[in-house]
């Protein structure tokens with residue numbers, strides 16, 4: 070019973086914590102959640118108890134949240150876990166950056182990498198469509214792009230992808246990346262991984278990767294969009310042979326955000342970093358911009374004992390939706 074309550078508390082705390090953005094006003098937060106100052110202090114106390122280091126500081130006359138770069142992973146954070154026996158893994162998951170598209174949101178990707186850095190995360194997994202590609206059968210595409218062709222797009226990844234000391238991005242290539250291969254046998258990974266030692270190529274369309282013995286499958290399906298969020302991901306799991314089933318399945322391509330458990334696989338549809346395109350608008354497709362942070366405790370065989378997918382979704386006001394604003398204003402994030 071007590072554990073049940075702890076799990077419910079933790080879910081509530083995780084949810085509230087996501088709304089406590091660094092440097093955002095506590096007044097706005099209290100108004101949003103209809104709470105007074107004493108209640109807020111109680112919530113902050115609970116946050117700390119559940120391993121999240123957060124404080125309130127005064128900045129230019131306003132009281133704002135300050136999240137500590139170093140997370141407190143005290144024993145009290147996870148219910149029922151023998152932490153001496155378990156391996157802790159934290160990952161950041163991103164996808165579909167579509168560099169070269171006028172709707173790209175590189176400044177938001179930078180924000181995620183900054184947050185990953187503050188959390189001490191060393192590995193980011195990118196689930197494909199690094200670049201916007203070049204579809205000869207979509208004559209409208211060039212108008213939607215500020216970078217045309219392979220050299221410009223692959224070069225942009227090399228020059229602009231966030232570079233954080235000690236952090237590695239492991240990526241697969243997706244359907245849009247592959248257009249360059251289909252057009253002229255040019256592979257984005259060839260450029261990127263030769264020039265950027267912090268970017269490791271794992272495969273075209275999919276890759277299996279093991280981190281701390283936890284088997285993770287990265288997938289970029291291609292094909293039409295998933296109207297029903299759970300249907301296509303479940304199909305992807307059904308085709309995985311049971312002996313080779315991963316513990317975690319990460320799916321890019323759909324530009325949707327959804328996490329689920331099916332046949333003992335923890336699945337995630339990973340959102341993107343590109344605002345709604347003309348193509349999606351026409352097709353009536355929704356579009357989610359954001360990322361996931363995964364908090365995983367596993368045993369030495371790689372069996373997951375605790376899994377917390379933290380969904381970070383950006384709101385329309387976070388987006389630079391005026392076409393071209395992102396690439397005109399954004400600078401490469403470099404943390405040395």
Ligand SMILES: [Fe+2]
Pocket residue numbers: 165167197198243245322323324341
């Ligand atoms: Fe995509």
Ligand SMILES: [Fe+2]
Pocket residue numbers: 198243244245289291321322323
């Ligand atoms: Fe795709």
